[in-house]
Amino acid sequence: MLVTGCRIGEICALTWDNNDFENNCIHICRHFIVDKNGSTEIQNGCKTHAGDRWLTMDNSIMDMLREYKAYCEKTAEKYGSKWNYDDNAVFFAVKRYCSFLNSSTARS
DSSP states (O other), rough: TTTTTTOOHHTTTTTTGGGEEEEEEEEEOOEEOOOSSEEEOOOOSSGGGGGGGEEOHHHHHHHHHHHHHHHEEEEEEEEHGGTTTTOOOOOOEEESSEOOOOOHHHOO
C-alpha cells in the first residue's frame, strides 16, 4: 500500500486479474464502499474517473506478489472446494476461504 499510494478499499478490492506480471503493473479499478447500514461491498470503478489507473511497480514488488500468489495457490489447495475461486481476491480472509478482505478489517 505504501508503494502504490492507493486507498485501503482499493487495495482490498484487488483481484489477481488486476496484476499484469509481464509488464509489472497493477490495475486499480474497483473499491470497497460502506452502505447506509454499515455493510461493505465491492463497487466496480473508482471514486473518480482518474482513479481508474494502471500503476507501474518495480521488480521487487512484483516478485513479492509472485511469491504471495504461490502461497495463495498452496492455501487454496489446502481448502479445496471450500475455497472461493470466484472472488479471485489478492488479499483475502482465510476464515472466509478467500473472500475479499474487508477494508475495515485491514485497518485494524
